[in-house]
Amino acid sequence: MGTAERKAKEKEELKARILGAAKKLFAEKGIEQTTIRSIAKEIEYSVGTVYVYYKDKTEILHDLHQQGFAQLGGEFRALFHVSDPMERLKALGRIYMKFALENTQMYDLMFNMKAPMEFIKANEDHHWKEGNATFDALRKTVQECLDHGYFKGHQLEPLSFAIWGSVHGMCSLYIRDRVKAATGQEPDQLMNSAYEDLMFMFSRK
Amino acid sequence: MGTAERKAKEKEELKARILGAAKKLFAEKGIEQTTIRSIAKEIEYSVGTVYVYYKDKTEILHDLHQQGFAQLGGEFRALFHVSDPMERLKALGRIYMKFALENTQMYDLMFNMKAPMEFIKANEDHHWKEGNATFDALRKTVQECLDHGYFKGHQLEPLSFAIWGSVHGMCSLYIRDRVKAATGQEPDQLMNSAYEDLMFMFSRK
DNA sequence: TTGTTTTATTGAACAACGTTCATTATGTTT
DNA sequence: AAACATAATGAACGTTGTTCAATAAAACAA
DSSP: OHHHHHHHHHHHHHHHHHHHHHHHHHHHHOTTTOOHHHHHHHHTOOHHHHHHHOSSHHHHHHHHHHHHHHHHHHHHHGGGGOOSHHHHHHHHHHHHHHHHHHSHHHHHHHHTOSHHHHHHHHHSOSOOHHHHHHHHHHHHHHHHHHHTTOSTTOOHHHHHHHHHHHHHHHHHHHHTTOHHHHHOSOHHHHHHHHHHHHHHHHTOO | OHHHHHHHHHHHHHHHHHHHHHHHHHHHHOTTTOOHHHHHHHHTOOHHHHHHHOSSHHHHHHHHHHHHHHHHHHHHHHGGGOOSHHHHHHHHHHHHHHHHHHSHHHHHHHHTOSHHHHHHHHHSOSOOHHHHHHHHHHHHHHHHHHHTTOSTTOOHHHHHHHHHHHHHHHHHHHHTTOHHHHHOSOHHHHHHHHHHHHHHHHTOO
């Protein structure tokens, strides 16, 4: 029957509106200021309604973190037309860093905050498919680099993780306000120079 | 007069007890469970008393983060008897990582959480002396490495930051539960292998 | 010792948070 | 039109960090 379908669609729509409001507030004010009440106010519904569509806040944050991975994943996929693996690796890192610096709150949610992982632990089968897919893109590229004679003597898995960790670390220190505070340098400039330094070392045959 | 001195000492003592209780709860239960009320309960004082000695929670967390840096700084200083700079660099990284994995909550506070930096911004002159001192130990060692012909063509400042970021990134991903979730590997083992991989690349002349 | 003043401690009360759930409103079906 | 099902509500609960008038304790002065 048609009513059931329409209702299902309406429910989907409202859920999407909730998520949209959360995303907006999240990007604008950060997670601290993104309360359930503020989300409800944004879409002009009551607090209770939010809880009809989302069982708790971690589920909202998990959905949000998925959107972030959808975006980053898309940008990653677009880079697979770069055939030279080392060039692609550098490009992947650049895009990753750009994403982090331009979407600090979202990056923080994806790679630093505990909420999404807690949701996965509690509701899904401990399997972080978004993280896996993204890491796969890196791993695949690193494997091709190995095949082309780069990273001689290194093993795929730890090497890939080390590369991920390296870029993530700089982004993380940036987002969590440690860069300027510790180095005294202009952060954005330092980030770029440091990234070049890293990639230079990585790309030595 | 003697009473004033004694009183000052007693105040110091109680403040230290508050911090000690905070440290204990913090290490045991994590920051989420370390509430002002739980600290007050631990030392058998009322909530109000805590606020006589600490103006707010960020100040407690800042003092705690200082203790962490005192410990890490001490371990760093002990490594300066290693004369070979590259050996020392490797040792510094190892100790840093060991500290992170063995004191996850404290490391998180020192390098990830916002509270200590917010306190510094609001109360001190924007100068993160703990971070500066620690970064200096790294920078000094990196400079000696440069003097010994390592890292040819790199600049001290961005290079040092890149190295810090690399190790921090792996620790951070570990602490924030992304390692196993994304790689599917046994985390501790992966951390060690990845660290070796990094240091191998760093130490190439 | 007694009265006065200063200092230390208290815990009820506040605002804001995530969350719940009986109640109300709306829409659908018979 | 009545009966039923679904959706939306917002007051209320338990916790959080934080404040502050009231109380207790200690120090000082006579």
